[in-house]
Amino acid sequence: MKFVDEYRDQQAAKRLADEIAKTVSHRWTLMEVCGGQTHAIMKYGIDQLLPDNLELLHGPGCPVCVTPAEIIDQAIEIADAPNVILCSFGDMMRVPGTHTSLNGAKASGADVRIVYSPLDAVEIATRAPEKQVVFLAIGFETTAPTTAMAVHRAKKLGLQNFSMLISHVRVPPALEALLTSPGPKIDAFLAAGHVCAIMGFTEYFPISRKHQVPIVVTGFEPIDILQGILMAVRQLEEGRADVENQYARVVNERGNQQAQAIMACVFENTSQVWRGIGALSKSGLKLTREYEAFDARARFNLGASRKEETSASVCVSGKVLRGVKKPIDCPAFGRKCTPEHPLGATMVSSEGACAAYFRYSRKRD
Amino acid sequence: MCLAVPGELLDLSTENGLPTGRVSFGGVIKLICLAYTPEATPGDYVLVHAGFSISTIDETEAVNRLASFGDIALQGGGA
Incomplete structure (x- = not known):
């Protein structure tokens, strides 16, 4: 195994998509936390493989x-x-x-x-x-x-x-904020696999329990993401809210102890x-x-950084980062705002949701 | 940004006092810091982010997970 091609197998992707469609009987909204996952979803057209009553929201997991x-x-x-x-x-x-x-x-x-x-x-x-x-x-x-x-x-x-x-x-406080602030209801999270490679996933147990939300630690290849989605919708359909690990080849529950020790x-x-x-x-x-x-x-005597963000432009990147809006809801998307002339950071980073939509969704038309 | 790429660890060395190894990404070879995966040995696949190996990929877990979803297309894929 080289841990790449095996996870881009079209037949396997089709089987997983069929299984997801068979499993889903209600309307569910899932959020993939990491921008790398958003990028993969758009690049491989995973959103187009899913049934209409399953929606993917794109999370704030793009540090840029x-x-x-x-x-x-x-x-x-x-x-x-x-x-x-x-x-x-x-x-x-x-x-x-x-x-x-x-x-x-x-x-x-x-x-x-x-x-x-x-x-x-x-x-x-x-x-x-x-x-x-x-x-x-x-x-x-x-x-x-x-x-x-x-x-x-x-x-x-x-x-x-x-x-x-x-x-x-840090990811966990952002998940808490998304679950407690006004905005779309998020039924389950696909947690960011590489963050969990370092931190493990014990931090997610209290969040899942408190908010009764399934959290599935998920990788970044198409098969990883489809498996993560299937694990999440199985939980939702069965009325469970557990923390599960799709990405076990990379992530264990306690994470990377050497890395955590230096961070501490x-x-x-x-x-x-x-x-x-x-x-x-x-x-x-x-x-x-x-x-x-x-x-x-x-x-360099810069003082603490505590200034709140202000945005006077038409850019809705803040709402995109919270899953409140999709990039295509923005009047500037693809017109005034492009990767060459970005108005907001979600168009700058290749992992930003707007850049991923711009790069891949236009190819589908 | 959290992009991490799997590569094959080729050998072990020490650079500036840090455990290091050459890692091959499909033939492109880079020197990678192994301080966070001291258990990795040549032949292992490691996951690399920003010049650091952050996890040794567990092949048994990989095969088990794929098998559990019936995605056995890969078993014919060989090594």
């Missing part, structure tokens, strides 16, 4: 999409300071801040570099001791252990010229603003006291 514009502004402010190298994952380069993007700052002369791994940013810092190297640390629990290791390593090396601008987000040393929970959603308690990460010397906000 939920990063507040203020963080981009702060990253640009840092990048524009003298003797700074700002390092970022490539996904963040085109995200619009208030006035420009990191790409815009780079075009204006700032030293902004794309790295594959946060450890690459530490490596740059060791080679350029005369520069301040700042890593823009965004991402869910999947990514947090990689940035935690970067800080951990910088501390071990005694690097004085490395710091991180952190805007990490480096990070602690904090309130975090989500673009389009607002501030959610304990939904973000900040450095613990032991590592706070590596906080770029303090090093």
